[in-house]
Amino acid sequence: MKPAAFVRHVPRTLDEALKILAQVAPQDGRVLAGGQSLVPIMAFRLAKPAHLVDINEVEGLDRISNDGKLLSIGARVRHAAFHKSVVENPLGLLLTEVARHIAHYPIRVRGTFCGSLAHADPASEWCLVAATLDATMVAKNTRGERPIAAKDYFQGIMSTALAEDELLAEARLPLLASDAKFGFNEFNRRAGDFAMAASLVCYRLQGGKIVEPRVGVGGAEPCPRRIAEAEAALNGKAPGDAVFRAAAEAAASAVEPLEDHQTTGEYRRDLVRAVVRRALEQSIT
Template identity: 55%
Template sequence: MKPAPFDYVQPASLSEAISVLAAHGDAGKILAGGQSLVPAMNFRLARPSILIDINRLPDLSYVRPDGDRLSIGALTRHAAFHRPVVDGPLGLLLSRVVRHIAHYPIRQRGTFGGSLAHADPASEWCLVAATLGADLVVTSVRGERVIGSRDFFRGTFSTALATDELLTEIRLPALSRDWRVGFYEFSRRAGDFALGMALAALRIDNGIIKDARLGIGGVADRAIRLGQLEGRLIGGPASPDVIDAIAREARESITPTGDIHASPEYRRDLIATAVRRALVEAVA
């Protein structure tokens, strides 16, 4: 297959990029890594009249600690996270998660911001953002605004981005050294889309869970933060019995989607396993 005809522009600055985007609205698409957009264009599922290639905007590619958060430029490639980008639990978590994203060549081109803007329900970075409560900075000719992850993701391939807005930065909360992290994902083959996954971050003091973040992905139209179960974890012991109980509750708390790859019943059981294994890894 070949894409439908389109125009192409490669802006030399962020201001030029958002000006072109504002001028074309729905007809324009941002090209960063292109690992999702280009196949969609080849199958003519996406038919932009103009591609706005932002790969010459180096100011959008960075990872830097910034007080109580980690700021990530939207153009930062997945491969940047192969090694911890920051000391402590957050750097460890990102380096674990990234190895589940597609295959090595794709991680060399795909971008952190592109993954979030694409909003695939099986995206590992979307799960990280939703579970940790990321803030997303978007820019347009009208200025900047910050959108919390809870409001950013609206469904499958759907976000709060306006047609003239470009995602420019992602801010993840820094996790102090007393946090522990766990991640589990199941796919049929390495590099395939996740059939189910879970992320857990726990702050434990003397065997008692003082704070918790728990989320699941790949089973609904977006990544889901399990806030109610986080509340059940806080104040309790980091014990096998508590972990088993939370895993069972996670299974019953969702109505998963079904497709040719897995039935809703299969995904419900898989989430129980994923939550249990993510929590066990965090406690360990």
């Protein structure tokens, strides 16, 4: 349980980091942030990067800022930063609600928001947040930066649109309407385990009817995504048990579930049905 040998680079500035990454990326170089996913994989020797660009000393990447429309989360911001609300907006509460489901406390103190997005585990809570809220991922390399929309960013199990020399420097989440309602639910075997299915829902009420519904599902498919069929089942309806059940059923039918030795597609759909309905129920309590 020892990683294969690697060279660790410790840049102090973003420019320096991007330069080193440009050099080492073709030689199997990877970015190291909190290391809570990468390091275990290295210990199992499932990943054997020759170079690690450790960004933990890079100035400026630890910031959270908001411009009134977007919340920007730098590459070094840890999960634990969200234990308390980071912005006076329902988004702050949403992130707080989700953060406590991420693994265990020691992991949350070290792991990073952007690191989760870069790793892109299908079960990641932050990836579900990014997909559901249509976040923008800001990728940087020595040639410049480009924004990537969530729907284009997630490409498969632990696969993203980031090029090998790109650093995910920041993620931008849209602030929510002040009257936004949200709910989150996930299912796992033990407290802190990877979610076998998770759902984040968000909507507004106008005249007692649901508008701008967002229903995200994670952990059930290779990538987290919004489920249009479930959103359609909510749109324009008054929140309530029957509507929530219909949306949950629509989500369960719409997903193309991941299967494994223990978990059939049928069971994964059961979980999707349960987590979507429970997230919706939480949104009104």
